[in-house]
Amino acid sequence: MFAWSGGFLTTLVLGTAGAGLWVYRHLDGNITSADLDQHLGGNRPQKLASRSMNILVVGSDSRAGANAKYGKGMRTMQSDTLMVVHLSADRKWATVMSLPRDSYVRIPSCDRGDGTTSAPHSFKINESFAIGGSKGDISRAAACTIKTVEANTGLRMDHFMSLDFQGFKGMVNALGGVEVCPKEPIHDAKAHLDMEPGCQTVRDEKALGYVRSRYSMGDGSDLGRIGRQQEFMRALAEKARKKVTSPDELYGFLDETTKSLTTDKDLAGLKPLYNLANEVKGIPKDRLTFLTVPNYPRQADVPSDKANVVWQYPQAAGLFDKLAHDKEVDKEQLEASSKDPVPTRSVRVRVLDGTGTGGRAAEAAEDLRELGFTVASTGDAPEPVRRTTVGYPDALRRSAEVLAARLPYAAERGGEQAGAGTVTLTVGPDYKSPR
Secondary structure, eight states: OOHHHHTTTTTGGGGSSTTTTHHHHHHHHHHEOOOOOOHOOOOOOSSSTTTTTEEEEEEEEEOSGGGGGOOEEEEEEEEEEEEEEEEOOSSEEEEEEEOOBEEEEEOOOOOOOOOEEEEEEEEEEEEEHHHHHHHEEEHHHHHHHHHHHHHHHOOOOOOEEEEEEHOOOOOOTTOOEEOHHHSSOEEEEETTTOOOOSSSSOOOOHHHHHHHOTSTTTTTHHHHHHHHHHHHHHHHHHHHHHHOOHHHHHHHHHHHTTEEEEEEEGGSHHHHHHHHHHTTOOGGGGEEEEEEOEEEEGGSSTTTTOOOOEOTHHHHHHHHHHHHHOOOHHHHHHHHTTTSSOOOGGGGEEEEEEEEESSSHHHHHHHHHHHOOOOEEEEEOOOOOOOOOEEEOGGGGGHHHHHHSSSSSEEEEEEOOTTTOEEEEEETOOOOOOO
């Protein structure tokens, strides 16, 4: 997104070119508009910081047309990269938060585009794009992804952008390539990539393969790839800022970018994109933070699952809360607090019904099992309570924090002695299912 901004900031140069009006109309017409409002529904998070902005950015893994070489067997639209770009209300800082595509999350019911809707279920987060895009409709694909991200983060998305494989390659090529410096040789058949170690300029298939490569680099996880993508984005944005100086260079960069770009209706055009770029042009590089939502392998909760990650609490909840309230994130502090995760499965919970109506402990216990918690027992509270609480012995404070992060309305109460080795969830009349 910031790479695109570098080019859009100079669109006024086109006005001095002989074919300025035609060029403007051509580039403006390149951008595809996604009509999202009719598919999003009304159950969305509240906007807590009015002038801040959240933009959901999707790298589309479509296998149609020129993209078919990366696998023709996929029947639906795919998302390869998923990020939330948060722009502060004063436009003095920004955070780019990557969401691993292997994140195991709750996916809400979505319109498939064939007259049916999907059932709510848990799976990889990038499946949301495939569900909505099962009939090739980018609007429904975007809407299902937005609903999924909003439901799991509590952040309201203001805008949407999607760029596919060919658009990415075109941007890199228009800049003459981007320099990367792999420390080890890369041989990845799935990414169609063979590279020797050392600094080199990549373009075309090598550039795409570099940011897509996964299994042959590092630990083979999506997390390592996210780090490379973030580094590549920085280099791409910096080169665009320096190189795009003449009308011809600018046109080539913008043409390649816009013809593979899809946005929501409010951003679908050079003018609104220029206005957005003009707002963020003053953000200094040291106030632009790239980070990944804290996570750990789901295998720690479900030993048979070696393919997915789950978000780490309370760190993930704290990150989402900061962005929702437009507070700048300290990346080093976030990473330091995330080094020693407490797996959800290790949190043993005693669930008590404090509503006095009966049956609520069993309902809450099922909710917690779905989230991966270990339910030790259920029962009735000694007396009715006014609100939901999480009680814990001091030795289990970190376990209680994991549970409380999934129930943000619950009050925490330390010093509890009952229930050896367990934290206690006392369900009050204000209890809301976290699923």
